[in-house]
Every structure is written in structure tokens, then in C-alpha cells.
Amino acid sequence: MSQEAKVDILTKEAFNQFYKNELTPVIQELERDRKRIVGKLWLVIFSGIAVLVLSGMLNRLNFEYYIYVAFGGVFVVWKFFQIVLEEEDELKLKVKTTAINPLIKRVNESFKYIPNQTIHKKIVNEAGFFKPKLASVSGDDYVEGKVYTEGIHDTSTEMTFCEIEGKYSFSSHQRTVMPYFRGLFYVVDFNKHFDGHVYVFPKKKEIEYTLLENVVEPDKETFKKVELESVSFTKLFDVYGTDPILTRYILTPRLMERIEQFSAYAMTHEAYMTEMFPNMSIAKRRSLRRKKKGYGVMPFFSFKNGMLYILIPTQTKHFEFKLMKRLDERVFENYYYDIILALRIVEELNLNLRIWTKQ
Template identity: 30%
Template structure:
């Protein structure tokens, strides 16, 4: 059933939490419980194999005090044995992760929009990253995964919805972008200094409409945004001052067209952007309840919410496209064997995908932006 914004007669494309809850209970719950059962079996096997190493670890500790000359041999011997003991566990982990992506994530993508496709090993091309004109430095090391692509709205002019709403093409994925700078150390040996540029979710929305100039938005503390826009355009870039004090405290806005920038930055859209800067967007880091749990959290720290990371997003609007960078410093659809596969985890996947449609809905609400075909 299509949802409409009655005030503007616009079709809404984002799903609600209530819709996801219903979908989960009716369609996804049994699959989640089945894969959670597989995860628990894999954890049980991990504990069983770890117990086999305990006698060797005890000997290693004793050798430190009584036979220090053999400690190196024992250490590498334990590593060698561990490789074989945990080989099957790593296979099970990869197999389970593949199932989660091929079954659960794919189903969630289709629930959000039947026109969307999901490719776990693909990602948004580097050209789109560069075309956004957000970052001063171009990446020369560029990786990603979990590519989602599709469209919303009508693709036929004569069949557009009540509001003459054209088709919007969407694509997004996880991206890790770096810039490697070669240098020589004191001894003349060639090395590389790796500068991280971005790690998180990257969205591109093509509205098949036009709007004037270039508008680029980013964290206020990052004065480098929009620095690599070619000279003849950069000379025209101006900072935009808005009435929303909270927004201006967080964001820097540069544009070649003040009117377009103000049309884009409606109160609702600014509130949406501000919501991405809060810790609650990713959830609080849970406190460990035991030494064992603390150890597991330390081993799997890369999967935990990043509270201290500066997660202020970047936007640019250019040639009818919106580019949106949401830094998260986490892997979004990766399996952590020590975290249960639950409805809450699935809802996190849903929110990560649904973000793009929420932004499209917010922008489509302001019809004045899209008044040029």
C-alpha cells in the first residue's frame, strides 16, 4: 500500500519502525531464530576447541618460570596447533555470514523496496566519490562492499504520481577511502604514509531534476570541504548563514547559489542532518558484566558502536544529484560471532538502508527545489 504526504500529495518511500516490526514477526523471525541457533553451535565448538589448548597454555606459563629456553618453541607450537583447531570454526563463521547477507539482508532490502537489488561484494564506484567534490584529496586506495541500488517513483512521464513526481535513482554502499603518500625514511627506504579520508556509508541519489550550482555541507571543524571544486567555481563559493543556531554550530555550508542552498536546507532537513551527529544514532556501548564479556568486547571492538568518533555527515548537491557521506567507523552487515542474531540487530540493518529513503522523502517534500524538468 502506497503512503502519501497529504499536505504535498507526495508518495513517501521510507518505511516505519512499525512496518518493520510487522514484517519481522510475519516473515523474518523464523529465519533469524534458525541462524541464531547455528551461531550458538559455532560458539559451542569454539569453547570446545579452546579447552583443548588449556594444557598447552599451562605448560607455556610454567616454562616462563622453569624452562625459559623453550618458551619460543612452545609459543609457535601453540599457534600452529591453533590454526588447525580453529580452521573449521572460521569456515563456519564465513558460511554463517554469507547466509546472513544472502538471506536476511537481501530480504530486508526487498521489504524496503522491491526495485532494490543487493550485491554484497560490490560498492559505489570511485568516480562518484570524486564527483561529489566534498573532500580536498582524492583517494588512491578505495574499497567497499554491500552495494544496494534501485529506484523510487515513476519512470514514465505519463504515469507519474499525482504530484508529477519523477523517478529517483538510488545507490549506496559501505566505503573505505584512503590516500597513500610515498616517502623515504632516514635510510632511504621507500615507505607509504596512509591518510584515511572516509569510512562509512556513502549514498548517491539522482533526482532526474536540475538545481542551480553546487552546495556542499560538512562538519564545521573541517575547513577543507569544497576546496577541490575547480577554480572558476570555487571563486564563487560562499558560506551560508542560517537561522538555526544548533545546525550552524555543527555544519559549514558553502554554495554557488544561496537561494538553492536555502531551499535544500529546510528546517526538517536540517533536523534530519543533526540527528546523524548524535551518539544515540548508533546506540550506547554496553558495559561488560564480567571479565569474560570484557575480553570478548575488546577482541571485537571494531563491531561496537563508535561513541567518540566524529560522525558528522557530509552532503553535496550537484547536477541533480545528492551525495551523502555518513561516517560510522564500523562494518554494518558483518557478523560478530559473540553478538546474538536478534530482531534489534536486524532493525539496525533496516535503519542503515532506510536512511536513503528518509532523505529522499525530506527533499521531495519541498516542491520548489524540483521545479525544473
């Protein structure tokens, strides 16, 4: 594939045109399905209320079989409620396959989107972010593909990412699990052979509001803290490596600069605001940015045996369908915003990763 397979940000006007031409018929059908399911949900709610009221009236009238009427009515209502929940799940999947998938393809045609798939727990634990290791990993919105370097043919970086929720166990038998992480997890081919492990973690003050504050702690016997020359980089990150020479081999000045830009992008998404709204005044852009602040958290990096793992602890769900919220252009513009934020930051690093190759 040629260099055209890169992350493509639409302006506000271009997005509106894409929505009108490509998504409007699909969204209209999805909205009809949503209204139909909402109607069924209200019917179930009112039916449940009616059963309770009728049971109370029969009890007051000393109807000896009122208890059977109550249990029978509740059972029927519950069965219908389960049907509504199943239809809601089917609609969620339909929204992702028929509407969100085209949005992802529009951003980068090489990406493959699998709504109900996640990255395997073994790979997540291999990155070494979590100690103790996660007992279980669930997730969805799995994306895999290649990011191509502009102007260079047949040169690409393979990547996958998805939303994950990690849980740990209190016991060795993993009978009791508790959630302690939710966010985005990336696996990126680093395009450079090396044997070893390097962590790049935000300073403690940058992660004090996340659940990872006291979870991610490199083993001091295996990992040594490495002081690098970049003053701006060391103000933001702590670096730990199994070998200081390897650490400096990986973290070149250019890569450190890209990681800083990558992190700023995840925090505020300034580049997105500039590209999607090129004609907007600075004051209006600042006002909009206050409402859309990116993820607002710093990413974690793990370079291990030729791979790069990235963890962004957003502690929220993305691309989520809400049954009681009308499906319209504004909803899908927010979906598009999340997609751009999730995918474009990979390209930001890719521009520097291409200075190396495994071939």
C-alpha cells in the same frame, strides 16, 4: 512502478508481527549455525591451551622432541582456527542475504541489496569531499534503487548508497595508506541539469569531533563562499560554489528547508521515534531516544554536474554481525533501525527534489 515503492516505517507492533511471520524461521536457523561455530571456536581455544600446557610438561620432562610437538600442535590449531574464521565469514554473508535483505525489501521493495559490493573509488573521489583524494576505498552493504514520489506515477529519484572506508597515502607511490574516514556515502540523481559545483558543509563547530575537521576544505580560488538568505540554514552550514548564481539556483528556500530537516533526522532520528512508537509517552520516547540518537553527526553535501553526493561520517560499522552475540528479535530490531535511518533520509530529500525534472 507505482508510488507504493516508498520507504515504509513499521510500528513496533507491526515489526514484531513481521519478525514473527517472516524472519523467525530464518533467524532460528542462523542462531543454530552461530552456536555451532561458537562451539568450534571454544574447542580451538581449549585445544590451543592444551597444546601449550602439554608442550610445557614435555619440556620439564626433558622430552627432546617437545619443540616438534609444540610447533605441530600450534600449526594444527591455527589451521582449525582459520576454518572457523571462514565459517564465521560465511555466516555473516548468510545473515545479510537471508535476514537483512528481507528487512530492506520490507522498507522499500524497489531496493536491490548487494552485501559485498561498494561504490567505486572514482565516484567517491568525484564528489570532491576528500583532499587529498582517497588512495583506496573499501566497503560493503551496497544498496541501489529508486525512491518514488507519493501520488505521482512514473516519477522517481535514483539513488545508491553503501558503507565505505576511505584511506589516504603518505607517498606518491601509495605504498603507505592510513584510514581517515568511515561512514555512509550516497549518490543521488538530482533531477536537474546544471554544470558546476556547490558544497554544503556543516559549520566547523558541528564537525569538530569527526575526522573530517581539517580534511574537507574547498579551494578558495575555485570556490567562493556564498551567503544565503535563510538565517537558520546559515547557522548550520557553510556554502561554497563555483558560481553564486548557480548556487542560489540549486539551493532554493524549499531545498534548504529540506536539508535542515534531513540533517536533524540524521542527528536524532526524531521522525523514526514518532512513527515506530506512536503510542509511547513523550517521556519514554525521550528515554529511548537517548539510547538511540541517530548518527549524531551532520551530513556533508556536494552538488556536482547534475548529481548530489551525501557523506555521513558515522565512523562506525552498520548491519554488523557479532559472533558472540545471540541472534534474536532485539538484534534485528536494531538492524531495522539502522536501515530506516539510512534509507528514510533519502526520501526526506526526495520529496523536494521532485519539484524539478531532467526531462
